[in-house]
Amino acid sequence: MLTDTTTDGALLDPSDDLVGRVTRWAGEVTELDDPVGATLGQLPGLGREAPRPGSGDTLRLFDLLSRVAAVDLVVARTVEPHLDALSILDQAPEPPNLDAIGVGPSATWGVFAAEGPGVRVTATRRGDGWTVSGHKPWSSLGRRLTHALVTAWTGERTRRLFAVPLRHEGVAVESSDRWIARGMALIPSVGIDLTDVPAVPVGEDGWYLTRPGFWWGAVGVAACWYGGATAVAELLHPRPGREPDQVALMHLGEADTALFAARTALQHAAAQIDASGQGAAGRSTELLARRVRGLVRQVGDDVLARTSRATGPGPLVSQERHARRVADLHLYLRQEHAERDAAALGQALQQDGAS
Template sequence: MRDDAITLETALASFAQRLNAAAPDAALRAAMIRCIESDLDRLPLPGAGRTLARWQQLAAVAGIDLALFKLFEGHTDALAILAELNAAPFAGHGIWGVWAAEPPNARVRVSQPDNGQVRLDGRKAWCSGAQQVDYALLTAWDADDRPYLVAVQLDQPGVSIDAQAWQAVGMASTASVDVHLDNAVGHCVGESGDYLARPGFWQGGAGIAAGWYGAAVALARSLHQQRRQGRPDPHADAHLGSVDAALLGAAAAMRECAAWIDAHPREDARLPVQRLRAQVEMAVEQVSRHVGRALGATPFCRDAHFARLAADLPVFIRQSHAERDLAQLGQVLAARDAEDWSL
């Protein structure tokens, strides 16, 4: 499966260069269309025996460009959700997104159900890639506050995008914008509550960690290359040693979590995935710190690929909610009869 990851990385490498052009949105969409037309988006499904291979391919894309990864991960997550819930709401091909953020001041309502088709009204916040995708799976609520997952074709009357609030420098080109829905047509995917109750919910959440890891590896490779070619520098070597230890620990955690998911495909993966995300996040923060201190300003200023990853990664990793996620992990552990920390 490692060969597939290399094939994907090779196929997208030329598009990574285009992201420095004047029209990065168009370059990102072109890269995604290339993936779809070449079936490179058809990753192994989570829990189907090749979860690690799926994460390897996600990590490969993240190492090329995190804005591209944002689109790729959302699209492939949507395909996995549709497969798990046995749904095919639209016949046409295109780029998918998944929009499940639920801030209290932005909620979409479903109404007028008719054989799975509904009408949608409201504002959906944090809609990543809305300016590039064709379809989206979004969470919405009926009049009785029951949750639904709804598939929406974005090129229709009643759907408008407001990107003015997005002021990010990192992750600038895959803006997480507001989408306004005014009597737009949607199609329910599964029954009420299926999106959160399915095993793939937490399995899919680990794919983000694969992206964090892939970006950190790309930064670490710059340090490794510099140490192979540079003059003796024990301080830089110490930074490389710290980076190696952090990445090897995170990689071991990813392999262990993938093996657990494949061995327990129908079980709740919340605990192993929350542990994995915490471990990978801490490793990525260590790698970013050590690489920056070892290399100094030069790659931030003169290496376009490095500079883009270094700017995007601090924004992208905030898909973790930091101490809130750690508190949730602690609560899950505190409710268990025993810990499992023995060797």
């Protein structure tokens, strides 16, 4: 485990060959005109090498995600859902027939499971197969990926996961002009409309939400938040020729303490996931993930606030890389619903009588 302060998102020391290679190409693609496109080109190869959660090597996976996020959160936001989708496919009780929707060795994946008020995707059986139709909100990179795992309703109260081709004529992606966010500007998360798109079921009704790995992927996202927070906090470290005052040192110490807590929580979560293996399901896994996500989100918010107060407006208006990191992390952290997710954790604890 790490003993020294880090600003590179490391959860393991030293980095192994895979993590080192991925971190290097993350830095290289960040400098390109189209970093997302360059990252997408790397995903198929990375997916064949990256460890899966619950495989005994979960910390190495989280280390990879956090280090990439420390380099660039846009790259991490492109990598994480692809690896999550591959993990979900590996966990399926029966291997889905992906050949039926044209999945090849260069496929790139997203996971579109969000629901929106007044809209839904429905799945219909057509002969020996299935089709899906409807509107799915928050479909990041829907225009650029080849395939996605999409939740769809098979009945009034039942949902099922399906693999779908995004290059099909029945897929229409909303204009990215609606994505006005300053954070994650290169990854517009807009809605997609599906009309009779062929789909392959992955698991039975309800499996996606109850499978052992559902909450594992949620911790993987927190690893990205942690990596992004370490990069923002880098600005708190003393610079040559500029002696920090006591207030600056206080902010550095407080941020380091918070990041240490987040790092320790992620290391603990990886160990728990591997110890429980593929049989991990139920409330204990949910509690673990909610606790870790809530803690890392709080740490990320704290680092953003401390860095802003400690350094003033200068870096935000004159250092493009730092300003982009701040905007990206602020938006990414909003995937955790703060007080609402804390209330959900409290409800779970109340139901279990846990402490």
